[in-house]
Amino acid sequence: xxxxxxxxxxxxxxxxxxxxxxxxxxxxxxxxxxxxxxxxxxxxxxxxxxxxxxxxxxxxxxxxxxxxxxxxxxxxxxxxxxxxxxxxxxxxxxxxxxxxxxxxxxxxxxxxxxxxxxxxxxxxxxxxxxxxxxxxxxxxxxxxxxxxxxxxxxxxxxxxxxxxxxxxxxxxxxxxxxxxxxxxxxxxxxxxxxxxxxxxxxxxxxxxxxxxxxxxxxxxxxxxxxxxxxxxxxxxxxxxxxxxxxxxxxxxxxxxxxxxxxxxxxxxxxxxxxxxxxxxxxxxxxxxxxxxxxxxxxxxxxxxx
Numbered sequence: 066x067x068x069x070x071x072x073x074x075x076x077x078x079x080x081x082x083x084x085x086x087x088x089x090x091x092x093x094x095x096x097x098x099x100x101x102x103x104x105x106x107x108x109x110x111x112x113x114x115x116x117x118x119x120x121x122x123x124x125x126x127x128x129x130x131x132x133x134x135x136x137x138x139x140x141x142x143x144x145x146x147x148x149x150x151x152x153x154x155x156x157x158x159x160x161x162x163x164x165x166x167x168x169x170x171x172x173x174x175x176x177x178x179x180x181x182x183x184x185x186x187x188x189x190x191x192x193x194x195x196x197x198x199x200x201x202x203x204x205x206x207x208x209x210x211x212x213x214x215x216x217x218x219x220x221x222x223x224x225x226x227x228x229x230x231x232x233x234x235x236x237x238x239x240x241x242x243x244x245x246x247x248x249x250x251x252x253x254x255x256x257x258x259x260x261x262x263x264x265x266x267x268x269x270x271x272x273x274x275x276x277x278x279x280x281x282x283x284x285x286x287x288x289x290x291x292x293x294x295x296x297x298x299x300x301x302x303x304x305x306x307x308x309x310x311x312x313x314x315x316x317x318x319x320x321x322x323x324x325x326x327x328x329x330x331x332x333x334x335x336x337x338x339x340x341x342x343x344x345x346x347x348x349x350x351x352x353x354x355x356x357x358x359x360x361x362x363x364x365x366x367x368x369x370x
Contacts, residue, residue, distance in 0.1 A: 067129060068093040068217060068247050069114070074123035076109050083109045085271040086123070091217070091264075096243040098258035099251040101268035102367060107251040108145065110268070111221050114249070115142040128216065138166070141210035141246075145222040149202065151195030155186050158194060159208050166213040180208045184238060200231025207238060211246075218242065220250035224257060236260060255360045269367040279359075286362035288315070289331035291338060294323040294351035301347050308338070322350070327357070 069091040076084040084106045091097055101107045112118035114125065116137040127136035149158060156177060163173045181190050184204040189197065197205065203223065210218055223239070224232045239261050242248060252258055258265060258279070265282055267275040275282065293308065295301035305324050309317035313334045316327040328334035335354040342349055 066093045070126040072124040075121045076113060077121045083271055087273050089266055089276055091247060091249060093247055095263045096248045096261055097264045098262040099266045100258060100363060105268040106271040107268055108221055111219050111251055115140055115219050139216040141215035141218040143206045143210045143220045147206040149194045153194055154191045155194060155205050156190040159212055162209045163212045168213060176212050180212045184208045200227055200234050203227060203235055215246060217247045222251055255363055259359050267366050275366045282362060288357045289328045290355055290357050291326045291328055291334055292353040296348040296350055297322050304345060304347050
C-alpha cells in the first residue's frame with residue numbers, strides 16, 4: 066500500500082531550481098534512503114514532505130487521502146541539526162513536545178516514558194539536556210519525532226555528525242524503529258543505506274536520477290570488477306598501467322599503484338591477470354575479484370546527470 070505519493074514536485078528559490086520535478090511513492094512499512102551529493106536537493110525535498118516548506122508546484126498525497134492538505138500530525142521529523150532547550154531535562158522536553166502535538170494529558174506521561182525507554186534515555190531522563198553527549202541528543206531527537214506515534218518518520222542525515230559509537234547506536238535504533246513505522250532518511254553515507262534500507266532514491270542536481278529496491282538496483286548496475294594493487298616499483302607500475310588496454314577491460318580507473326578494472330567476464334579476466342602477474346613476477350599487494358558496489362552505482366548515476 067502506498068503511504069506517500071509525490072508527483073512532479075518542484076521548488077524554486079528565485080531563479081534557482083532546487084528541486085526539479087520529483088515523482089515517486091513510498092510504500093507503507095518500508096525503510097527508504099534518499100541518497101545524493103551535497104547540494105542535490107535532499108534537505109529541501111524532506112522539508113517539503115514534512116510540511117515545513119511550501120512547494121513551488123507539484124502534489125503530495127499522504128495515505129491516499131485526496132484533498133488533505135495538512136497531514137503533519139501523521140509525520141515525525143528530525144532535522145540534520147536539531148536544537149533543544151538545554152535547561153530542560155530530557156523528560157521535560159518530550160512532555161513539552163507531546164503537549165504541542167495535541168496529545169491528551171493522560172497520554173503524555175505514558176508516551177514520554179515509553180519513548181525515552183525506546184531510545185535508551187530512561188536513565189538520563191531527568192538530567193539536563195545541556196549535559197547530554199551528541200549521540201544522546203540525537204536519540205532525544207528521535208524521541209521527539211516518535212512520541213506521537215507517526216505513520217512516517219522523516220530523518221535528515223541522522224548520523225552525519227556522530228562519532229562511530231554514536232553512529233552505531235543510531236543505526237541500531239533505526240533497525241528497531243523500522244519494524245514499527247515507515248522511515249525515509251537522507252544520507253550521503255552509502256554504507257548506512259546498505260545496512261538498513263529496502264528502497265533507494267538517488268537525487269542529483271535537484272532531479273531523481275534513480276530509484277528502486279536495493280536488490281533490484283544492485284542487480285541493474287552490477288558489473289564484474291577486479292581491483293589490483295602493486296608495490297611501487299617501476300616494472301610493476303608499468304605493467305599496471307598496461308592493463309587498461311586488455312581486450313576484456315571495459316573501464317579502467319588507475320591511480321598510482323592501484324587499478325580498478327570493470328571487465329566483461331570476471332572469471333577469464335581474473336585468471337589472465339593472475340597468470341600474467343605470476344609470469345612477470347609482479348609484486349602484488351592486493352588482488353580482489355568481485356562485482357561493483359552501491360558506491361560504484363551511486364558515482365555512475367550521479368556523474369551522468
